[in-house]
Amino acid sequence: MHRLAWYTPGQDEQELRESLILALLDSGETVMLQDCSSNYIFIANLPDLWQVPAGCEPTDENLFGSELALRLSDLKQGLNVSGASGMLEVNAGEDRIFQFAAYTTVTRGEQLVIKTTIREVTAERRREQLLRSLLREVSHRSKNLMAIIQSLASQTARFTLSKDEFLRKFRGRLHALSQAQDLITDSDWRGASVFDLLRQQSNLYLPEYPHLVRMHGDNVLLNPNGAVYVGLAFHELVVNTISHGGNLASHLPVTLHCTRSQTDGEDRLEILWEEPLSNRPIEPKSEGHKHNAHFGSVVLEKVVPAALAGEAVYEIHTHHIRYRLTFPI
Template identity: 50%
Template sequence: MHPLTWQQAGQSDGKLREFFMPALVDLGASIIIQDPRREYLLVTNLPDAWAVEQFASPSDVSLFGEDVAAKLSLLKQGMTEPGHKGHIEVTVGSDQVYEFRVQAVEFERGGVHLVTTIIDRSEERHRERLLRALLREVSHRSKNLLAIIQSIALQTARYSGSLELFLNKFRGRLYSLSQSQDLITDSSWRGAYFFELVQQQTEKYLPDNKHLIRVGGDNVLLTPNASLHLGLALHELIVNAVSHGSILRSRQAISVSCTRLHLEGHDSLEVAWDEVLDPAHASDPGEDALKAHFGSTVLERVVPASVNGKATYAISSGRISYRLVFPLESAAE
């Protein structure tokens, strides 16, 4: 008896074995028993792929076909001593996977028999394939995200005059990426909807004045790449609006929209940001300084290049306007 097996005193092994077979069948296992001459003694609960209504003299070939029988024959070679074990996996069709587990067992009478258990591994292997695909996707997206972070770090350092300024800007941009990534993750990596992206990137800076951001147009599902970069652009625009104080002084709502267009024979998206400057600030000769930092690099170069689009960023006549046009296939799935 196995050291981890317990049974009530007085109960014979033979009597208890009557319960083993129903239990194994209930678990979905198929069982085959062969005598020392490899003659079949028992076949029960075969998978549908090989199930037959009647057979006079079953064999590996008649039940499973020549290919599987050849693999089983090779596996069973040399299984003459009790305790010998082996297993193979067989694929049926495109997605059914079965494991054949064979072991040599010595009966009290009759010598060494072979007990073959067939277990359906299809669902398990399917999950493993999905997990491998998921891990590859995680690796791919992680590398892309790290490349974006590296670019942000380099560009932020280039336009920062001090370590304190660098850290302040870099943290803000990392937060922007993390917010966009949260939306992407919540959608199972399908991307982020435009309205939610705008809300998430702006509400932190206007917690008590959410009404000052008005979003309209088409609520397009953006790809993960477009979501990350457009989120970064929105971050720069809202930080600029709050930093130079225009939005809070003028109390004029910023208009943000996304519009489907058909340009040059291609379906495209136009993302627009329209902001009214405070009159006092609009006449300030230092207005062009608003663009002389990394923010303008993000808006005019980094973001459009990342989505294969074009952008214009203008500050004139008391207004700030930003237009980003890019192919729909770079934005929506």
């Protein structure tokens, strides 16, 4: 028989046993010993859900109740030789989970005993459940992103005339998606705030003009889906500022207003982008030739509001640009 512990010869074995029992009690590990007739010999650190009965010998039934006692009986039924083992998990009250592990061993007196340990695994199972949920969420969002990327690729190709132009525009939009995704990931998948999304784009494309874009109002935390599409809208607006803004050093400040409100009991957010163009007037779009042939405006007027179940108006006037996006949050 293998020795289960080592100690210096000549030590007082009774004192060692007492030290071992004290260490066991301090560890919090539940240990129970039963003989081959299922009579209890020893119980230590029983979880607070169960109590050793007063005035009578403990049994599986008066310790754990009839239902769990039946499961434990089935578990121990085959433990009739040394080295046999078995395990089961129990969903106890208050959403707690315990793992019962039983195995047989032989004492020095050649007595067959069943040792059962009880360990609470609630936190481990919750972590496993959370991990499974996160993996499902990652899978779901990956499919959504792939669909968005596929749409961006096809629509960008549709509205560009050369490969170089396509690559430049598509890479910019793809980078906007990845940046929004970085914010979402950093927030443990809760989403991203409106101002952070705009700050990302302005820091990337307007690093030399940090005060060109001013943000006011309610800095709302958007859910992951909202963050992706609002980030894409900001990308188009900032890139447009560069393309038609002329001398950015003398460009008047662009203002973003965010207003949270309630309409018919529904929380809504209005995002208003106002960009003056006094240093470089441009021709406003006419009814006969709306600039919808430009995919940037398609993103702003159709793709983004449709994805958010909202509405958008994109107006280009002689001396200013205004983009208004409203959607439920």
